[in-house]
Amino acid sequence: MLDFPLWRRLFLWGITLVAALAALPSIASLAGARWPAALPDPTVNLGLDLAGGSHILLEADPAQVARQRLETMEEAVRNELRTAEPRIRHGAISTTGGRLSFMVENPSQVDAARGVLEPLTTGAGMTGQRDWTIEVLDGQRVVMTPTPAGLELAVTQAMDSATEVVRKRIDALGTREPTIIRQGDNRIVVQVPGLEDPQALKDLLGQTANLEFKLVDTSVLQTEIAQGVVPPGSQIVPFAAEGGGAPGSAIAVRRLGGIRGDSLTDAQQSFDPQTNAPVVTITFDSQGAQRFARLTTENVNRQFAIILDEEVLSAPVINEPILGGTAQISGNFTVESANQLAISLRSGALPVDLMVVEERTVGPDLGADSIRQGVLAMALGTLLVIGLMVAAYGRFGLYATGALVLNVLMILGIMAVMNATLTLPGIAGFVLTIGAAVDANVLIYERIREERKRGRRVIAAVETGYKEASRAIYDANITNFIAGVLLFLFGSGPVRGFAVVLIIGLFTSVFTGVTLTRMWVAGWLRAKRPTDLTI
Amino acid sequence: MRLLKLVPDDTNIHFLKWRVPFYVVSILLIAASWALVLTKGLNYGVDFAGGQEIRVTFTEQPEAPIAQLRELVGGLGYGEPVIQRFGEPNSVSIRVPLPEGAEDQPGAATAIGNRVIGSIEGEFDGVRRDANETVSGKVAGEFRSTALYALLAAMLAISIYIWVRFEWQFGVGALFALFHDVSLTLGMFALFQLEFSLQIVAAVLAIIGYSLNDTIVIYDRIRENLKKYRRMPLPELLDLSVNETLARTVMTSLTLLIALIPLLLIGPASLFGLTAAITLGIFVGTYSSVYMAAPILIWLGVNSDSFVPRETAADLQERRARGEA
Numbered sequence: 001m002l003d004f005p006l007w008r009r010l011f012l013w014g015i016t017l018v019a020a021l022a023a024l025p026s027i028a029s030l031a032g033a034r035w036p037a038a039l040p041d042p043t044v045n046l047g048l049d050l051a052g053g054s055h056i057l058l059e060a061d062p063a064q065v066a067r068q069r070l071e072t073m074e075e076a077v078r079n080e081l082r083t084a085e086p087r088i089r090h091g092a093i094s095t096t097g098g099r100l101s102f103m104v105e106n107p108s109q110v111d112a113a114r115g116v117l118e119p120l121t122t123g124a125g126m127t128g129q130r131d132w133t134i135e136v137l138d139g140q141r142v143v144m145t146p147t148p149a150g151l152e153l154a155v156t157q158a159m160d161s162a163t164e165v166v167r168k169r170i171d172a173l174g175t176r177e178p179t180i181i182r183q184g185d186n187r188i189v190v191q192v193p194g195l196e197d198p199q200a201l202k203d204l205l206g207q208t209a210n211l212e213f214k215l216v217d218t219s220v221l222q223t224e225i226a227q228g229v230v231p232p233g234s235q236i237v238p239f240a241a242e243g244g245g246a247p248g249s250a251i252a253v254r255r256l257g258g259i260r261g262d263s264l265t266d267a268q269q270s271f272d273p274q275t276n277a278p279v280v281t282i283t284f285d286s287q288g289a290q291r292f293a294r295l296t297t298e299n300v301n302r303q304f305a306i307i308l309d310e311e312v313l314s315a316p317v318i319n320e321p322i323l324g325g326t327a328q329i330s331g332n333f334t335v336e337s338a339n340q341l342a343i344s345l346r347s348g349a350l351p352v353d354l355m356v357v358e359e360r361t362v363g364p365d366l367g368a369d370s371i372r373q374g375v376l377a378m379a380l381g382t383l384l385v386i387g388l389m390v391a392a393y394g395r396f397g398l399y400a401t402g403a404l405v406l407n408v409l410m411i412l413g414i415m416a417v418m419n420a421t422l423t424l425p426g427i428a429g430f431v432l433t434i435g436a437a438v439d440a441n442v443l444i445y446e447r448i449r450e451e452r453k454r455g456r457r458v459i460a461a462v463e464t465g466y467k468e469a470s471r472a473i474y475d476a477n478i479t480n481f482i483a484g485v486l487l488f489l490f491g492s493g494p495v496r497g498f499a500v501v502l503i504i505g506l507f508t509s510v511f512t513g514v515t516l517t518r519m520w521v522a523g524w525l526r527a528k529r530p531t532d533l534t535i
Numbered sequence: 536m537r538l539l540k541l542v543p544d545d546t547n548i549h550f551l552k553w554r555v556p557f558y559v560v561s562i563l564l565i566a567a568s569w570a571l572v573l574t575k576g577l578n579y580g581v582d583f584a585g586g587q588e589i590r591v592t593f594t595e596q597p598e599a600p601i602a603q604l605r606e607l608v609g610g611l612g613y614g615e616p617v618i619q620r621f622g623e624p625n626s627v628s629i630r631v632p633l634p635e636g637a638e639d640q641p642g643a644a645t646a647i648g649n650r651v652i653g654s655i656e657g658e659f660d661g662v663r664r665d666a667n668e669t670v671s672g673k674v675a676g677e678f679r680s681t682a683l684y685a686l687l688a689a690m691l692a693i694s695i696y697i698w699v700r701f702e703w704q705f706g707v708g709a710l711f712a713l714f715h716d717v718s719l720t721l722g723m724f725a726l727f728q729l730e731f732s733l734q735i736v737a738a739v740l741a742i743i744g745y746s747l748n749d750t751i752v753i754y755d756r757i758r759e760n761l762k763k764y765r766r767m768p769l770p771e772l773l774d775l776s777v778n779e780t781l782a783r784t785v786m787t788s789l790t791l792l793i794a795l796i797p798l799l800l801i802g803p804a805s806l807f808g809l810t811a812a813i814t815l816g817i818f819v820g821t822y823s824s825v826y827m828a829a830p831i832l833i834w835l836g837v838n839s840d841s842f843v844p845r846e847t848a849a850d851l852q853e854r855r856a857r858g859e860a
Contacts, residue, residue: 049666049805057674198667199649357671359648366590366665370803377802381794388790391539425734428798428806432741432813435794439748439787446783453544472755479696479751480744483689487740490685492678495737498809502741534538 002463002522012519016512020406022413030371042416046193047423049494050371052364053193058205060162060186060352062155068352069146069154070095073120073132077102077144080116088113090142100144107140114142155186158351163188166354168347169204188354198361200340208309208353209344211261211282211329213295216303216315220252240311240331251315253305259295263288267345269338272330278338280329282345289325297321306331308341374427381431382408389438393445394534399520400441403512407437410508411501420504423497433505439476440513443469449535458533459525466518473514477506541789542782550777551770554830561827565715568722575725580732581668583682585675586633587648588668592626595661599627607658613647622804626665629655633672666805682736686717689743697747701754704835709750712820712828716746719819720812730808738812745791745813746820749784750828756780757832765839773829788821 004012025041028034035041048055074093077100081088090113091103104110114134121132121144131150135143163182170178170192179191195201217234225236230252238250266283284292295304296318305315306329313331333341386404390397408430415422448465456464481503488499524530581588593599601618608616608629617630631647648669656662670678690713698706720739724731756776764772792814799810 059673355671356669358674359667359669361664361667363663363665365663366592370805373801373803374798374806377798377800380797380801384793384797385790388539388786388793392541392786394538424803424805425737425809427803428809428813431794431798431802431810432745432791435791436745436748436787438790439783442783442786442790443752446780446786449782450779468759472752475697475700475755476748476751479693479747482692482696483740483744483747486685486689486692487737490681490688491737492733495733498734498737498741502744 002459002518002525004519004522009519012515016406016410016516019413020409022417023409026412026416030375042419044412044416045419045421047421047426047494047497048191048193048360049362049424050367050422051193052362052367053191054195054198054201055360056190056202056205056356057183057358058166058188058190058354059357060159060354062186064352065155065158066098066146066151069151070098070100073100073144076120077117080120081113084112084116088116098146101141103141110136110140110142117142117144159186159188161351162354165347165350166190166205169343170201172343172347173201173204194364198359200336202356202359204340204343205354206356207340207344208350209341210309210349211345212258212307213261213292214253214258214305214307215299216305217252217254218303225250225252237305237307237310237312240308240313251305251312253307259288259291261345262349264345267342269335269342272328277330278333278335280333280338280342280345282327282329284325292325292327293321293323370424374424378427378431378434382434385434385438389441396441396445396521396535399517400438400513402520403441403517404434404437406516407505407508407512408434410512411504414504414508415500420500421497423494425494426497426501429498429501429505433501433509437505437509437513440473440509441517443473444514445535448533452533452535458530461533462521462525466514470514473510477510481506541785546778546781548778549774550825551774551830554826557826558830561715564722565718568718568725571722571725575728577721577725577731578728580730581630581670581675582733583675583679583731584632585670585672587631587651589629589648589651590621590626590665590667591629591655592623592663592665593659593661594625594663596625598624600659601627604629604655607654608651611650611654626804678733682733685736686739689740690714690717693743693747697751697754701758702837704832704837705754707835708828708831709747711831712746712750712823713743715823715827716742716816716819720816723815732808734809735812738809738816741813742816742820746816746823749821749824752780752783753777753824753829757829761837761839769833769837773832777825777829784821788817791817
């Protein structure tokens with residue numbers, strides 16, 4: 001037990017020094033000092049609660065994806081049946097209950113209908129599974145039901161592209177090192193350190209940026225709109241708060257025949273040359289430019305509505321055809337809101353609406369205060385523990401002190417190498433580890449005391465002390481490890497930082513408190529060969 | 536040099552003499568804790584209740600205008616806000632509950648937060664936004680259930696480990712001690728209506744870990760003594776084990792306490808709840824190791840045979856088969 005050959009001592013010291021040295025860049029950065037650029041610099045990440053910044057959890061509603069798929073499918077089905085040879089006549093298409101269902105007027109055409117619809121239902125994946133099932137009820141009614149697998153795939157794809165859009169938008173804000181991660185089936189975690197104004201970010205992410213140009217249905221009277229009665233083929237769209245209309249008012253637009261603003265190559269905030277008001281100038285790609293030119297050519301002197309996320313921004317009259325492929329979107333913008341819209345349009349529309357379901361923002365000043373107070377408390381706690389240990393165990397207390405200091409350095413060093421994140425509860429984890437790490441030493445030393453009292457000789461007492469105490473030390477650390485892992489698995493954000501420190505601390509405290517001190521004690525026993533111990 | 540000895544050598548305190556009254560008191564305390572949790576309820580922070588917590592510092596005032604704030608924020612019509620000093624005298628935390636029926640509206644909490652901050656900044660100068668936490672009702676519900684699962688899973692997993700490493704009676708004893716610790720901590724939070732947040736759950740898990748530390752050290756000694764003194768009556772043997780490990784128990788609890796107290800007194804305000812819960816847990820956990828985990832072994836009928844098994848017929852046969860007569 002007390003035999004430490006040279007290679008073993010070198011090995012143990014090697015591990016200790018590497019891990020402890022890895023902590024130095026982090027300490028330098030916490031203390032505000034500069035670390036020489038020539039040296040490797042693994043640094044522990046500071047959590048948002050220490051560095052300041054925002055953590056935002058966004059959630060999409062899978063039902064919305066399902067609804068959109070249903071709408072797209074309805075459009076496609078209508079189209080297929082109309083263009084089929086011979087044309088398949090059908091009754092109204094119902095979309096209630098998440099399914100499409102319609103009557104085929106001529107029962108003999110049911111098989112033909114099934115034939116033209118079949119290609120629409122194959123999955124996008126390569127497995128050959130279908131996204132929709134087609135059933136025929138009572139020989140005449142066709143029912144199309146989305147399969148769970150198809151729906152799941154659609155949600156995954158929508159979330160993937162939503163994550164991409166979120167990334168583009170955050171990059172456009174010019175923030176440094178944002179973290180954007182998909183979480184679960186329908187969530188995205190966004191973490192942005194050191195953000196001055198989280199509101200801008202939230203506004204940006206909350207904007208779906210689904211831009212549409214639709215013709216205004218001027219045949220509908222305001223009173224009809226107020227009652228919510230519109231002819232089929234038209235829909236009521238309210239004015240946006242920052243839009244041109246009176247608050248709470250709405251207009252009717254034609255559902256079909258408009259164009260969508262997803263075929264843009266650019267969007268920039270600019271100023272209206274006449275009124276000098278902030279506007280957004282958009283540039284269509286060639287296809288979008290053609291469609292926009294056709295829409296404006298065919299509808300000169302008519303009113304069309306610019307609709308953003310189901311709200312009318314403005315409804316200008318088309319004075320002349322717009323052929324250049326650029327257009328100006330005016331609304332009641334400020335420079336910031338126009339700029340924000342430009343960013344959203346550039347990065348593309350979100351395939352689903354995202355809602356902020358959790359937000360945690362910490363100002364940079366508070367974070368700095370927390371670090372200072374936390375480090376101070378930690379230093380004071382360490383000093384007190386060292387004082388107590390030396391007073392109680394003398395020379396052995398000094399060994400425990402050495403182990404404690406190296407323990408703290410090693411935890412920090414390992415966290416830096418693992419690129420782990422230090423959070424505010426993580427600091428509490430450090431303090432707790434400092435208090436608990438010496439437990440191993442206390443157990444061993446108390447046992448040595450006992451063995452000496454029972455009359456064992458020095459070497460035997462030390463050996464038995466280490467051996468007998470180790471069992472309880474390992475059991476205790478393993479149970480703590482279990483609690484730590486569960487904390488890590490179930491915890492979120494800052495609490496995970498606590499678990500990380502505790503878990504790493506368990507390993508390093510056994511290493512420093514048991515292995516290293518045993519090596520030191522063994523070295524001392526061999527060199528001095530004491531006949532009595534002061535312990 | 537004379538070394539500090541907190542516990543004199545060879546103590547012989549009859550801890551277990553009072554085990555029945557202590558058990559009765561402990562069980563009553565556990566029952567009282569749960570009664571408090573169920574009747575008064577836990578004072579959930581935003582993590583578990585959902586809603587908004589906003590922390591601001593009034594940089595131009597020595598003291599935060601709490602009464603005015605209460606009127607201002609209360610006047611916004613989101614129900615009664617909870618406004619407390621947070622750390623420095625000029626810092627406050629403002630908690631606004633989620634309005635009724637907002638559970639299903641993910642954007643509701645954010646909108647409320649914006650209005651609260653906006654109105655405070657409109658009313659006072661030198662308002663520094665320190666932190667802002669918004670949790671929707673749905674996410675809060677998820678936090679509640681994961682926290683519960685984490686606590687249950689930790690207690691179960693640890694008990695199973697102890698059962699495997701020791702004997703089933705020890706596993707039951709450890710589980711009971713943990714249940715005691717968790718119950719009393721929750722009861723304390725219910726009694727004083729301290730804010731119960733995710734951090735507190737982390738603290739409770741840490742308490743579970745460190746209470747176990749004590750329990751294991753004592754159990755380990757009990758196991759050792761069971762092998763050593765095969766004829767000693769169990770109560771006496773438990774007393775001996777607790778006394779032998781007493782110096783260590785006191786010393787370790789003390790090092791933990793003196794490490795935590797600076798954090799409690801001068802540490803960051805947002806760590807106060809976590810640190811206070813752990814500090815409390817050290818007392819509760821140490822007590823439970825001696826008075827909950829150990830005596831239960833008597834009632835569960837632990838004896839030396841659990842560790843040094845008598846030779847069974849099968850063993851005898853095997854030994855004979857090996858030719859060892």
